[in-house]
Amino acid sequence: MGSRDRRRAGVRLPPGITNADVAPAQMLEVLMQAAMSALAAGDRTALEPVSTALVERPDLGGWRAFVARELAVRLPFAIEQAWSRGWEPADVVRYAARRLGPGSGVLAAEAVTGQLTGYATVTVDPRWREQLAEFEVVPWWPADSTVVQARLHRDGWVDFAPQLLELVAFLLVLPGLERIGPPPGEYRPAPGETAEPVTGPPRHVDERVLSRIRALLAKAEATSSEAEAEAFTAGAQERMARHSIDMAMVRASGRDDGGTGGERPATRRVWIDPPYEQSKTVLLNAVASANRCRSVWTKNIGFCTVIGFGADLDAVEALFTSLLVQATTAMTRAGRIEQAGGRARSKTFRQSFLAAYALRIGERLATITHEQTEAARTELGDDRLLPVLASRQHDVEERFAELFPSVTRGRSIRVGDQMGWASGRGAADQATLNASSAVRP
Structure with a gap:
């Protein structure tokens, strides 16, 4: 890859060093930082060369398997980071769909759904489960698999890997919001309050x-x-x-x-x-x-x-x-x-x-x-x-x-x-x- 290709990929590499010469971990970090910078600046066009570098890199040194494993770990971490900054499920899904497109909104809804299944019901605010119910996500991936693994198998590397990288970077640069309720794991029902998900009308009105x-x-x-x-x-x-x-x-x-x-x-x-x-x-x-x-x-x-x-x-x-x-x-x-x-x-x-x-x-x-x-x-x-x-x-x-x-x-x-x-x-x-x-x- 020449200097022109390095610019096109949005990757700052030393002269004479190509995409394939960089170790997978280092290359993924460069791409992640570039994606985060583009999203923080609101410049989605700057993501195009990042996606190109991601999918066009030769699958040497276990590149694709490494990226899949790494992003599968970073996605739930990024979601937890969003919770810690005051975001709730409906906020994440709606904002992802608005900024990144409907497809990313669906992926966000699936990821959030998968994330919350790891918490005991009693530790999750019922409002959060009500929010998830609005998006009608029915887990379609196998119980012994993650959303990332199932999506890669179904959608393929070229289509899914850029979308996944973009969503993880997007979640990591979300601004802080006012916290309006406890994050999962910290919620405790009030005396006499049920911890079961609410599927009927709101509880406050007869x-x-x-x-x-x-x-x-x-x-x-x-x-x-x-x-x-x-x-x-x-x-x-x-x-x-x-x-x-x-x-x-x-x-x-x-x-x-x-x-x-x-x-x-x-x-x-x-x-x-x-x-x-x-x-x-x-x-x-x-x-x-x-x-x-x-x-x-x-x-x-x-x-x-x-x-x-x-x-x-x-x-x-x-x-x-x-x-x-x-x-x-x-x-x-x-x-x-x-x-x-x-x-x-x-x-x-x-x-x-x-x-x-x-x-x-x-x-x-x-x-x-x-x-x-x-x-x-x-x-x-x-x-x-x-x-x-x-x-x-x-x-x-x-x-x-x-x-x-x-x-x-x-x-x-x-x-x-x-x-x-x-x-x-x-x-x-x-x-x-x-x-x-x-x-x-």
């Missing part, structure tokens, strides 16, 4: 209440009438807000711990898919605020961290997912309106539409929560309700400050299309959210 909420949101997503969609969504928010208050009072009943009943705020990550990420985070923040939660957007990676009590987090996730569907439907409908130059279909129009929709929906959800709180105050009395709500809000703010002591407020969304802004507010404002007249209990 199943019957959650079923009614989901039914209302499904109707909101299915209807072609914006007024009906708003009314169904309002009905869901009413039930969420009241159920949150009821859960808080039940947990605080007979307790002397300040009103939380021993429950502490929890934390979840919600991944925001492109396009229009900023407007979608505005929507999530609006939903979170209306349900007494706090949210922070980690823009450079692509997720929001939401902090709140369990029932409120369940409500936020369900409502945000539904409102994304509803907002997209309303935006598409508005975009069919013919405007000069097709402006209603432009990116600026859609960004402005979603931002206005999110802010207006947030105002309306907050109004519903306030109304339900006032109704509960009348029923329960200020001396019973207000201390409980104040205590819970204090705990949420305290947890928020603990995780994000130096968070800064981001720039507001720039409205680049007044027609989009007006259309978005109009779509969110058409219905009268007196859900009792439109939604049956």
